[in-house]
Amino acid sequence: MKNKIFTRMGDGELVSMSLEEIKEDITAATQDAAQRAEIPELTADEIEQLLNIMAEPSRAVSVVAGQEVIVTDDGCSMSFYSGQDGGGVGVPMSRLQAVLTYERACAADTTSMGHSDYSFKPVKPIINFEMNEYYTASMMTTAPFLYGAQPNMGLYFQPDGPQPNPADLLPRGKIKEAQEVQEAAAEQLRQDLVFVGKKLNGIGCEGLNFDTSGSAGDADYWAALQAISDLKAAAPDLPIIMGGSGEFVLGMHGEVTFNGRQLAGMYPHEQAKIAEAAGAGIYGVAVGTNTNESVAWNIARTLTFVKEAVAAVDIPVHVNVGMGVGGVPMMEAPPIDSVTRASKSLVQIGKADGL
Amino acid sequence: MHLAHIFACGMGGIRTSGDLVAWMQLIKKMKIPAAKKYVAQKLGVQLLDLTNEEVMRQLREDLGIGTITSVAGSPKGIRAKLKVAELLDVPINSVELFKSQIK
Numbered sequence: 001m002k003n004k005i006f007t008r009m010g011d012g013e014l015v016s017m018s019l020e021e022i023k024e025d026i027t028a029a030t031q032d033a034a035q036r037a038e039i040p041e042l043t044a045d046e047i048e049q050l051l052n053i054m055a056e057p058s059r060a061v062s063v064v065a066g067q068e069v070i071v072t073d074d075g076c077s078m079s080f081y082s083g084q085d086g087g088g089v090g091v092p093m094s095r096l097q098a099v100l101t102y103e104r105a106c107a108a109d110t111t112s113m114g115h116s117d118y119s120f121k122p123v124k125p126i127i128n129f130e131m132n133e134y135y136t137a138s139m140m141t142t143a144p145f146l147y148g149a150q151p152n153m154g155l156y157f158q159p160d161g162p163q164p165n166p167a168d169l170l171p172r173g174k175i176k177e178a179q180e181v182q183e184a185a186a187e188q189l190r191q192d193l194v195f196v197g198k199k200l201n202g203i204g205c206e207g208l209n210f211d212t213s214g215s216a217g218d219a220d221y222w223a224a225l226q227a228i229s230d231l232k233a234a235a236p237d238l239p240i241i242m243g244g245s246g247e248f249v250l251g252m253h254g255e256v257t258f259n260g261r262q263l264a265g266m267y268p269h270e271q272a273k274i275a276e277a278a279g280a281g282i283y284g285v286a287v288g289t290n291t292n293e294s295v296a297w298n299i300a301r302t303l304t305f306v307k308e309a310v311a312a313v314d315i316p317v318h319v320n321v322g323m324g325v326g327g328v329p330m331m332e333a334p335p336i337d338s339v340t341r342a343s344k345s346l347v348q349i350g351k352a353d354g355l
Numbered sequence: 356m357h358l359a360h361i362f363a364c365g366m367g368g369i370r371t372s373g374d375l376v377a378w379m380q381l382i383k384k385m386k387i388p389a390a391k392k393y394v395a396q397k398l399g400v401q402l403l404d405l406t407n408e409e410v411m412r413q414l415r416e417d418l419g420i421g422t423i424t425s426v427a428g429s430p431k432g433i434r435a436k437l438k439v440a441e442l443l444d445v446p447i448n449s450v451e452l453f454k455s456q457i458k
Contacts, residue, residue, distance in 0.1 A: 060359065060362065060363065061363065062362065062363045062364065063363065063364045065403065065406070066402060066403050066406070067364075068364055068365060068366045068367070068373075068405075068406050069364055069365070069366065069387050070365070070366060070373060070376055070377045070380055070387065070390075071357075071360050071361050071364065071365040071366075071373075072377070073357060076357040079357065087356070102357075103368060103369065104369070104423060104425075106357070106358055106361060106368075107361060107365070107367045107368040107369070107370035107371075107373070107423060108357070108361060108365070108368045108373075109361075109365055109366050109367070109368045109373035109374060109376070109377045110368075110374070110377050110381075138433070138449040139432055139433045139449075139453075140431070140432040140433075141432060141436075142369050142374060142420075142421035142431055142432055142435045142436060142439075143368050143369055143373070143374035143377065144374060144377045144378055144381055145449075201448065203452065204448045204449035204450075204451065204452030204453070205448055205449075206381070206447060206448050206449050207381050237382075237446050237448060237451075238448065239381035239382055241381075281380070281381055281382075281384045282380060282381065282384070314384070314386070315384045315386075316380045316384065316385065316386050316387065316390075321360060322356070323356070328356070333356075334356050334359075336359045339356055339359040339360065339363070340359055340360075340362070340363040343359070343360050343363035343364045344363055344364060347364045353380065353386050353387040353390075354380065354387065355360050355364065355365075
């Protein structure tokens with residue numbers, strides 16, 4: 001094993017590090033994650049495994065044969081026809097063409113479609129268009145075909161939505177008022193998630209993806225959980241994936257509970273448990289990338305959270321590994337060397353059921 | 356980036372058995388070892404063959420569950436999913452709707 005390893009920082013910068021430096025980063029990162037979430041650190045053997053993966057001389061790496069997992073997606077086919085801000089390459093294709101290309105030319109395990117805004121709120125007024133397009137595509141797809149979007153409670157606050165903005169209220173010390181508008185927005189969001197879910201279920205939806213749940217904090221997270229619970233009662237055969245938005249649930253409200261548990265501050269192993277209790281079929285762990293630290297540091301930290309989340313629940317755990325999450329560098333075109341090292345590490349060491 | 360993940364650790368979708376294992380995760384909430392074991396038993400193949408194109412390509416055509424290359428007249432889409440639901444003994448929502456329309 002060479003002592004000088006070419007690796008990257010969390011912003012994608014190519015750097016050279018010694019094995020000792022990488023090991024120091026891995027150790028520091030797993031200690032940090034373990035301390036924050038009050039979970040076990042990576043073992044000495046797991047640290048060694050990660051060190052070996054980081055030191056592999058190949059540009060791209062892959063899991064050992066037989067250890068492959070399911071790679072679900074969050075609107076990946078949209079990348080064929082969307083633009084830079086969606087990570088898209090701008091090919092003039094229809095949504096249907098993109099979905100089928102992703103399934104058949106890219107050998108994707110699952111495919112999906114979603115509104116280009118990728119939030120549920122704008123789907124509501126055009127639900128009939130989405131139902132028609134989903135139904136048409138579902139007649140042609142063979143692999144599981146999901147409908148995905150983000151709960152994105154931020155869209156329910158002024159100036160984009162009806163509720164006063166808690167970001168205006170909080171700096172003025174109006175804590176109670178900020179909590180009340182979040183509760184009102186969360187209830188509206190819950191109703192919209194259930195509305196869209198029921199409509200899609202009516203035309204044979206094969207699965208919903210509540211992506212990046214909790215992006216506006218604990219009330220946003222509550223709305224997703226409650227909507228899953230509502231939908232599982234109304235449509236028990238509708239599979240639902242719930243993805244998180246960060247390593248802990250932001251306490252923008254602070255006192256929201258689900259099943260008697262406070263949501264603010266929940267780390268991935270607790271998030272996965274509460275999602276399982278709500279009825280989610282798969283939970284997606286999201287851990288943000290720190291651009292000032294190395295890829296090894298970021299992967300080690302993600303691994304520590306993921307390993308505990310996988311062990312905590314009976315449902316599959318998939319890890320979010322897009323731009324800037326799951327150890328993948330935060331940049332527009334994440335380098336393949338780092339992307340594949342994140343993949344391999346999270347599957348082989350973290351025992352993730354999928355990505 | 357998606358392709359890098361698929362290359363590094365994906366099961367290969369309809370190229371091999373990735374779609375079948377994914378159905379079991381989605382519908383039966385199975386973790387990856389249980390989902391693979393279930394699908395391998397239903398297909399009558401070894402676990403390693405789940406991602407072995409040399410086995411899965413022909414097996415998929417024989418079972419009529421959709422192939423990665425386009426074979427004229429061979430099931431794809433909802434016709435293939437109808438057979439997938441039977442093979443795996445799971446309810447796929449789109450298939451349930453389709454069946455209700457052709458009764």
